[in-house]
Amino acid sequence: MKAARQTSDIMEKDIPHAEFAFLSACHTAVGGEKTPDEVIHLAAGLQFSGFKSVIGTLWVVEDAVAKHVVEAFYEKMFKDGVMDCTKAAWALNRANQRREDESAA
Numbered sequence: 001m002k003a004a005r006q007t008s009d010i011m012e013k014d015i016p017h018a019e020f021a022f023l024s025a026c027h028t029a030v031g032g033e034k035t036p037d038e039v040i041h042l043a044a045g046l047q048f049s050g051f052k053s054v055i056g057t058l059w060v061v062e063d064a065v066a067k068h069v070v071e072a073f074y075e076k077m078f079k080d081g082v083m084d085c086t087k088a089a090w091a092l093n094r095a096n097q098r099r100e101d102e103s104a105a
Contacts, residue, residue, distance in 0.1 A: 069096060072094070
């Protein structure tokens with residue numbers, strides 16, 4: 001299978017059983033340099049292809065910070081031993097709050 005090279009390639013895929021994607025790299029939820037205001041970015045492309053929940057970043061994030069947030073996020077997502085994609089926003093909020101609390105201490 002040819003690897004997807006552009007967001008449009010991803011959008012053309014049909015992935016009906018895709019549940020969740022966490023994109024922790026920088027700027028995964030913003031347009032490219034030539035189209036910074038474009039609403040179609042990697043995170044949106046994954047949703048168009050069938051992913052029910054996608055988390056991306058709008059800013060530059062340091063690796064250590066991303067690692068901390070992702071670990072805290074998955075602790076909340078799998079709190080009961082089963083991943084529940086409907087808890088993604090709540091889990092991300094809790095992970096960010098934990099990071100802020102630990103930074104303030």
